[in-house]
Amino acid sequence: MNEPRVERLSALFEQALSVPPEKRAEFVRQVCGDNTALQRELGSLLDAERSAAKYFDDLADVVVSPAYAALAGAETAGPRWEGRRVGAYRLVREIGRGGMSRVFLAERADGEFEQQVALKLLRPGFDSDIDVMRFRAERQILASLSHPNIARLLDGGVTDDALPYLVLEYVDGVPVDRYCESHGLTTRQRLELFVTIADAVEYAHRNSVVHRDLKPSNILVTSDGTVKLLDFGVAKLIEEGAPSARPTTRTGHRWMTPEYAAPEQIRGKPITPRTDVYQLGAALYELLAGRTPFRHCGETIHELEGAILEREPDALGGGLGGDLDAIVFKALRKNPDERYASASEFADDVRRHLTGHPVRARRQTFGYLTRRFAHRNRFRLAVAAGIVLVLVTALTAVGVEEKRARRALAELASRAGVADSVPAVVNELLGLSSADTLADTAAARGLVRIGLAYARAPSRQPQRRAQILEAAGIVQAKLREYDSAAALLQEALVMRRRLAEVRRAGNRTVAIGSSAAVVARGTMRRPLLFTRPPGIVFMVDEDGSHERRITDPSQPSDAPAWAADGRRVLLVHLSGVRGIYIVNPDGSGLTQVTAPPPGWQDYGPLAFGNGIVFFRDDSTGQSMIYHVNVDGTGLTRLTSGLRDINVRPSPNADFVLFRRDNDIYRLDLPQRTETRLTNTPKRHKGIAGVSPDGTTILFTRIDPGRFEQIFVMSVDGTHTRRISRGNYYDFLPRWSPDGTHIAFSSSRDGTNGVYIMRADGSDVRDVSRTPLTLAMRPGTGVIDVNENLSAWR
Amino acid sequence: MSEASPLTTDSGLLEAVERGDAAALTALFSLVYRELRILARQQRRRWHGDITLDTTALVHEVYLKLVGRQQPASRSRAHFFAVAAKAMRHILCNYARDRSRNKRGGRVPHIRLEPGEDVVGHLQLTDDQTERLAALDEALRAFARIAERQAQVVECRFFGGMSIDDTATALGISARTVRRDWIFARAWLRREMQLRLDELD
Numbered sequence: 001m002n003e004p005r006v007e008r009l010s011a012l013f014e015q016a017l018s019v020p021p022e023k024r025a026e027f028v029r030q031v032c033g034d035n036t037a038l039q040r041e042l043g044s045l046l047d048a049e050r051s052a053a054k055y056f057d058d059l060a061d062v063v064v065s066p067a068y069a070a071l072a073g074a075e076t077a078g079p080r081w082e083g084r085r086v087g088a089y090r091l092v093r094e095i096g097r098g099g100m101s102r103v104f105l106a107e108r109a110d111g112e113f114e115q116q117v118a119l120k121l122l123r124p125g126f127d128s129d130i131d132v133m134r135f136r137a138e139r140q141i142l143a144s145l146s147h148p149n150i151a152r153l154l155d156g157g158v159t160d161d162a163l164p165y166l167v168l169e170y171v172d173g174v175p176v177d178r179y180c181e182s183h184g185l186t187t188r189q190r191l192e193l194f195v196t197i198a199d200a201v202e203y204a205h206r207n208s209v210v211h212r213d214l215k216p217s218n219i220l221v222t223s224d225g226t227v228k229l230l231d232f233g234v235a236k237l238i239e240e241g242a243p244s245a246r247p248t249t250r251t252g253h254r255w256m257t258p259e260y261a262a263p264e265q266i267r268g269k270p271i272t273p274r275t276d277v278y279q280l281g282a283a284l285y286e287l288l289a290g291r292t293p294f295r296h297c298g299e300t301i302h303e304l305e306g307a308i309l310e311r312e313p314d315a316l317g318g319g320l321g322g323d324l325d326a327i328v329f330k331a332l333r334k335n336p337d338e339r340y341a342s343a344s345e346f347a348d349d350v351r352r353h354l355t356g357h358p359v360r361a362r363r364q365t366f367g368y369l370t371r372r373f374a375h376r377n378r379f380r381l382a383v384a385a386g387i388v389l390v391l392v393t394a395l396t397a398v399g400v401e402e403k404r405a406r407r408a409l410a411e412l413a414s415r416a417g418v419a420d421s422v423p424a425v426v427n428e429l430l431g432l433s434s435a436d437t438l439a440d441t442a443a444a445r446g447l448v449r450i451g452l453a454y455a456r457a458p459s460r461q462p463q464r465r466a467q468i469l470e471a472a473g474i475v476q477a478k479l480r481e482y483d484s485a486a487a488l489l490q491e492a493l494v495m496r497r498r499l500a501e502v503r504r505a506g507n508r509t510v511a512i513g514s515s516a517a518v519v520a521r522g523t524m525r526r527p528l529l530f531t532r533p534p535g536i537v538f539m540v541d542e543d544g545s546h547e548r549r550i551t552d553p554s555q556p557s558d559a560p561a562w563a564a565d566g567r568r569v570l571l572v573h574l575s576g577v578r579g580i581y582i583v584n585p586d587g588s589g590l591t592q593v594t595a596p597p598p599g600w601q602d603y604g605p606l607a608f609g610n611g612i613v614f615f616r617d618d619s620t621g622q623s624m625i626y627h628v629n630v631d632g633t634g635l636t637r638l639t640s641g642l643r644d645i646n647v648r649p650s651p652n653a654d655f656v657l658f659r660r661d662n663d664i665y666r667l668d669l670p671q672r673t674e675t676r677l678t679n680t681p682k683r684h685k686g687i688a689g690v691s692p693d694g695t696t697i698l699f700t701r702i703d704p705g706r707f708e709q710i711f712v713m714s715v716d717g718t719h720t721r722r723i724s725r726g727n728y729y730d731f732l733p734r735w736s737p738d739g740t741h742i743a744f745s746s747s748r749d750g751t752n753g754v755y756i757m758r759a760d761g762s763d764v765r766d767v768s769r770t771p772l773t774l775a776m777r778p779g780t781g782v783i784d785v786n787e788n789l790s791a792w793r
Numbered sequence: 794m795s796e797a798s799p800l801t802t803d804s805g806l807l808e809a810v811e812r813g814d815a816a817a818l819t820a821l822f823s824l825v826y827r828e829l830r831i832l833a834r835q836q837r838r839r840w841h842g843d844i845t846l847d848t849t850a851l852v853h854e855v856y857l858k859l860v861g862r863q864q865p866a867s868r869s870r871a872h873f874f875a876v877a878a879k880a881m882r883h884i885l886c887n888y889a890r891d892r893s894r895n896k897r898g899g900r901v902p903h904i905r906l907e908p909g910e911d912v913v914g915h916l917q918l919t920d921d922q923t924e925r926l927a928a929l930d931e932a933l934r935a936f937a938r939i940a941e942r943q944a945q946v947v948e949c950r951f952f953g954g955m956s957i958d959d960t961a962t963a964l965g966i967s968a969r970t971v972r973r974d975w976i977f978a979r980a981w982l983r984r985e986m987q988l989r990l991d992e993l994d
Contacts, residue, residue, distance in 0.1 A: 006940045010977040017976070048984035049976070055983055059929070060951060063885065063922055267958050306972060309957065 009038075013045055085109050086165055087157045089119055105170065117154060118170045120234070121163055139166070142232060144676045145207055149200035149227045151220075171228040173220030180287055187320065190287045191350055196227050198280055198347035204232050205273040205343060206640035208673045212271055214279035215260040216286060259292045259304065263334045266305050274336040277346055281331025281339070284350075288324060289316045293332060309334065323353045323362065330361035348483070357445065426451050426468055433471035438478050445479065448472045452488075466495040470595075477597035482618060486635075489595035494632040497591065527585075529560035535574050539585060550587050557581075563630060564607040572603055572614075580605045580614055582630060593632050602626075604646070609653040613638070615645050625658050625667070638667055639674065650690045655715070657687050657697060664699060666715060677717030684708070688732070690715065691759075692739040700731055710744060712759070723761040730755075743767075871955070871963035875945075878953020885952070886933075889926035924990065932985035936978065942966065946974040947982065 012031055019027045024046055032039035082104075084091050090109040094102060095118065106119040142153040155167035174182070176197070180190050197219055201211060211218075211232050218230045262278035265271065285293045293313035294304055313332060315325050327349050333339045340346040340361075349359045429451040438444045454460070455468035473488030527539040527546070535556030540547045551557040556574035563570050568582050568589075578601040579594035594602050596616055605614040611630060617623045622642040628635045639658060646659040655668045657677075662684055666675045677697070678685065686708075688698040697715055702708045709724035710733045723742065724730045733744035736756075743756045757764040937944035942964065949960040950971075957975075961968040 006943070010940075010943070010973060013977050013980070014973050044984050045977075045980045048987065049980035052976075052979040052983035056951060056979055059922075059925060060954070063926055064881070064952060064954065266956060268956070306957065306975075310972070 009041065009045075012038075012042055013049075016042065016046055017049070086119060086121070086159055087155065087167070089117060089167060091119060092116075106167070116170045118151075118168045120166045120168060120231075121159070122165060141207070141209060141673075142234075144674070145204055145209060145232060146676065147200055147203045149196060149229055150204065150232055151228045151230045153232075166234065168230070169228075171220045171222060171230065173222040173226075173228060175216045176219040176221050176227070176283070177216040177286055179221040187288065187324075188354065191354055193221070193227065194280075194284050194287060195347045195350050195354075197229065197283070198343045198350070200227070200229050201276050201280060202343040202347065203640045204229075205276065206672065206674065208671070210271055210273055211276050211279070212265075213260070214276055214283060216283055219283065259294070261305075261308060262336075263309050264336060266308060272336060273342060274339050277331050277339045277343055278333075278336070280343060280346060281328055285313065285316065285328050285332065288320055288328070323359045326361035327353060327359055358449070426454055426471075429468065429475060430471045433474040438475070441479055444475050448475050448479075462495055462499055466492040466499070469495070473595075474598060477599070482597055482600075485597045486595075486600075489597060490632065490635045493592055493595040497632055529562070529569060531558050531560065537569070537571055539569075548585070550583065550585060552587065559604050561606050563612070564610050565630075570605040570607070570612060572601070572605065574601075578602060580612060580628070593630065594626075594628055594635065595632075606647065606649050608649040608656065613647050613649055613656050615647055615658070625656070627669075638669070638672060639665075646687050648687050648689045650715075651692055651694050654694075657690065659685060659687055664697070664717075666717070675717070677713065677715075678720075686731070689735055691735050692737060696739075696759075698733050698735055698742060700733065710742065710761075723757075723759075725761050725764070871959045874953050874955050874959055875949050875963035878949050878955060882930075882933075882948050882952040885926060886930035889923050890930055925986070928986040928989045929982065931989060932982045935985065936981060940974075940978070940981075942970075943974040943978040943981075946971055947978045950975050 015031070016024050016027050025043075028039055028042050028046070032042060082091055082093055086106070088108055088110055089106040091104040091106050093105050095105050102121050104119045104121070106117050108115050108117075136156075139153065139156045143156075146152065151169040151171050153166060153168055156165060158164050173179075176193065179185075180193070185193070201214070204211065209232055211229070213231060213234070214229075220228045220230060222228060260279050260282045262275045263269075264275060282293055285291075294307040294311065313329070316328065327346075330349075331339055331346055340349065345360070349361055352359050426447075429447040432438065432444055432447060451468050451472050455465045455472070469488045470492035473485045473492060476482075476488065477485035479485075527541050527548075529537065529539050529550075531537050535551075535558050536549060536553050537551040537557050537560045538547055538549055539560075550560070550569060551571065555576070557571045558574055560569050560571045562568075563582055568584055570580060570582055570593075572578065572580055577592065577595060577598075579592055579596050580602045581590055581592055583590045593605075593612065594614075594616075596602050597618075599618075601617045602614050603617060605612045608627065611627055611634070613625065613627050615623050615625045623645050624637050624642065625639040625644045625647050626635060626637050638656070639660070641660045644658050644660045644665075646657075648657045650656065653669070655666050658665055658667060662681045663679060664677045664685055664687055666677055667673070668675070680701075683704075684702040686700045688700065688710075690697055695715060696712050699711055699713070700708050701711050706727055707729040708731050709722055709727075710730045711720060711722050711724075713720040728746050730744050730746045733742050735742060740759055741756055742759055743754065746755050754767050755764055756767050933944055933947060936947075945964055946960055949955040949963060950957075955963070957968050957971045960975075961971045964971070966974075
């Protein structure tokens with residue numbers, strides 16, 4: 001056999017393998033023709049191929065891997081770890097073992113309090129102090145993860161013999177796949193469980209932690225049904241804490257679970273949150289299909305890797321096709337860019353499936369949308385089949401040729417007796433947006449769908465488009481689809497603002513939102529802003545003169561603050577659309593910046609860079625921190641929590657502080673990493689602000705047996721100390737512009753007064769009777785004053 | 794890395810191997826295995842002897858120690874793995890061939906790599922495994938005569954546990970070719986080995 005012959009044989013062999021097994025014999029006969037030798041050769045190779053993968057894998061496992069082990073002179077016997085003391089813990093028994101770690105059930109050795117933990121010993125050890133430092137830094141990040149569905153990292157360190165270890169919350173649960181089986185969960189229940197998992201992963205991602213090794217054995221469910229994700233970020237600790245680089249090739253054992261490995265992990269390409277999206281996809285696949293995506297194509301690890309890199313997984317089967325296939329396959333794309341962009345996007349699509357909405361994973365063809373719509377409305381539509389026709393035509397009409405379709409619609413509608421054109425459907429949507437309740441949610445969803453398709457037609461007039469988007473947003477809010485509602489409403493708002501600006505500019509093109517400039521601090525003395533009940537915003541000069549009303553008394557407003565340009569005022573409306581507005585100090589030019597869904601309230605806007613940070617309360621009591629540009633564009637949720645409030649920007653616009661569950665967090669921007677600065681959730685706190693030099697955080701705290709008092713700490717959460725002396729009720733502290741003094745309110749003599757002290761708490765002076773303090777007189781209801789307190793020095 | 798490493802760019806050893814210098818290859822063999830053993834001993838000490846070896850991590854460590862972190866050229870790295878794979882093949886196959894012939898009363902040519910001797914001493918291969926390994930060695934030699942590139946792919950993938958991409962880089966061929974060669978070679982070898990093992994029985 002010469003070289004070209006091998007190549008030809010190899011090519012034919014490859015082609016034959018791409019033919020379904022039952023047709024291969026036929027294929028071989030065809031391509032070989034009269035050449036019986038070739039036919040035999042090819043046939044024998046195809047026969048051998050069936051067992052080749054497993055054969056070589058077995059051989060690698062029993063011969064090659066042990067050979068490497070023997071080469072390294074490894075022995076299996078070793079001293080017992082049980083009973084040994086590691087840090088403050090005593091190891092009780094081994095409960096798990098991986099290629100790179102061993103896990104023990106452990107308990108506090110000092111008997112201080114009873115606490116069972118999981119202690120994970122990592123291998124290999126560290127070579128240098130730098131490794132140890134990196135390990136500690138990483139550990140710090142992981143320890144800040146605080147989520148009900150993530151097992152907490154409690155502690156960690158390095159043993160006497162240089163083995164790093166982690167102490168984790170001990171979770172007494174079973175792997176999620178086994179839980180689903182033993183409890184006989186329905187597909188729906190499994191999907192709901194999965195959404196919880198994906199949400200927890202999203203939380204970690206927002207804190208810049210990627211799991212890298214998500215798999216059912218790392219996802220436990222406790223006896224009360226609580227999901228707990230284990231080992232978040234531990235894979236990274238292992239691979240980066242180890243003196244060696246990340247293993248990209250393999251033989252024998254390794255830390256990564258090949259069955260759940262994403263293609264980029266096998267290729268040694270960068271790991272991103274989308275790697276977790278892939279692994280979530282693999283986990284969902286397994287929960288639904290009862291097998292991993294590539295199990296059947298890989299008796300060998302090499303084979304498995306090949307399959308992960310190049311093959312498409314089989315359909316889920318078991319009547320789960322359609323949406324679920326599309327969702328899972330989108331998560332399992334080889335190219336990370338084609339997957340869901342985030343775990344939350346993934347979870348949302350599963351939610352959409354659960355609520356009968358078109359899933360994003362499927363191409364949103366009109367045919368598909370119609371099928372979805374028809375499916376949701378199958379009972380209703382069965383009664384009035386004519387409507388189906390109208391809607392099908394309506395959807396087609398939007399995308400294709402409107403004129404002709406309108407005529408067809410009108411014709412059909414006159415027979416069916418319903419909305420006679422797409423615009424009529426849209427009008428119905430507009431009507432629905434002002435209705436008190438939605439009688440038929442399925443129909444409402446259909447109207448939204450049609451309306452949006454109509455609104456987004458390129459030929460649509462912008463004004464009309466904005467009107468429909470807003471109506472659709474309001475209807476979606478009524479449907480409790482708040483995310484899309486908020487996005488649509490904001491989009492409509494921005495569109496309207498642009499139209500208005502273009503009108504003002506007399507059809508000249510104007511640049512939007514680029515005029516705001518950061519005014520250097522301290523260069524301008526700005527009046528103080530304050531609110532009087534029931535919601536009227538005023539300003540007053542620093543010496544207490546020139547009090548001026550800014551807002552119209554008929555429109556309750558609150559939370560005034562100077563915008564970044566130093567010329568306009570940010571505030572919120574307390575009725576109507578309760579968003580953020582920007583207004584000139586003389587009350588003119590009131591312009592809406594955000595458009596929260598009905599019932600929501602945006603609050604506490606503060607200038608941040610050229611934009612605005614604020615928090616948004618939804619109608620269920622959850623609150624989240626957002627950033628938006630002054631022109632209404634770029635609305636972005638910044639934090640991962642659901643109870644995030646009290647946002648305070650840093651002077652250099654490189655981070656914001658916020659409060660979550662009574663603890664203070666720092667959110668670094670633009671990278672959006674969250675750092676928890678305090679860990680005393682039972683002590684109420686309020687963040688006042690960052691010192692002008694950006695180093696010190698001023699806040700108040702209520703300790704047991706004490707009133708609210710003033711504290712400071714460094715921006716990294718260290719060096720916390722109490723500034724308040726004595727035991728008075730000190731509140732609303734503010735930095736002086738130069739950072740040397742703190743002004744605050746206090747109830748020292750039975751009535752509230754305004755005081756000023758040095759930043760170290762000394763030299764407290766009562767300044768209540770200075771003219772300036774009128775802004776804080778009892779009864780004026782001051783929510784906040786401008787940070788500019790220079791007159792109080 | 795401050796200490797002199799025999800595999801830095803200055804020494805030109807890896808480059809020589811890349812050029813196909815046989816002496817350089819031999820030198821690299823012994824270097825690799827000496828380092829592997831030293832590292833493994835360190836690891837064992839750290840882990841109190843209770844260890845499940847991660848071969849890949851081990852080879853990586855050796856690579857980093859020999860080549861240094863400052864040489865991230867993936868081509869050199871892939872070559873290094875290919876060399877390690879080749880070395881492992883020689884060690885294992887020599888051992889299996891010897892034992893297999895010995896058992897059958899044939900003459901045993903004692904051609905052993907010095908470090909390999911230690912390795913096989915720790916190997917507790919069953920007769921069946923030894924036979925299979927010997928059959929593989931024989932089949933692979935025959936295969937290499939008609940399909941040299943495909944045989945090299947087997948060496949990298951099977952004996953070195955290398956990824957498709959690393960193999961492609963080391964051999965200077967496309968990943969697609971590696972995949973095709975690997976599947977083809979596996980089937981070919983499986984068939985040949987079956988024939989040989991059948992003959993023996």
